[in-house]
Amino acid sequence: MMSAIVSALHVLALALGLPAVFFRGRALKGLLDDAGLRRLFAADSVWGVAALLWLATGLLRAFGGLEKGAHFYLASSLFWTKMALFLAVVALEIWPMTTFIRWRRQHRQSQRVDTSAARALFMVNHVQLVLVLVMVFIASFMARGFGFR
């Protein structure tokens, strides 16, 4: 039962995370006026929740004895590929995260927000979106036992 709940939450993270990163990209491409910034911050918050949910449920599934056991995943090259891609998404998030924290503060204090980096941030966001899509395929192959010699 626990395994089913955690599995559902892991998939729910995808249902939250993918639209969130898509709409964060759209907001970055659109007009970043007051309403545009609010849309950006809303999508960014959901993206953050999804990332935490992915990590918590993923770790539980891999190492909490809920699925095939840690030895299966540690021996799977596709598990390590998936972890490398996840780390890449997290590393790529450092710049957007620090930027959006600053933008949120300036917006809250009714200061002018310098959004000149929006175009470059859109590109980073786009790479993250593609990496998440690739991870879904890697995960499905991993779960079915591919990735062993």
Ligand code: HEM
């Ligand atoms: C962007 C982040 C992630 C995405 C898109 C993702 C996607 C998925 C998907 C779609 C599945 C279901 C595979 C299937 O049953 O066909 C899955 C399963 C799984 N994921 Fe993730 N995941 C992510 C992050 C993580 C993380 C960070 C971990 C571990 C630390 C993790 C560990 C697992 C495990 C252990 C399974 C179960 C595989 C099995 O059934 O044997 N995932 N993931």
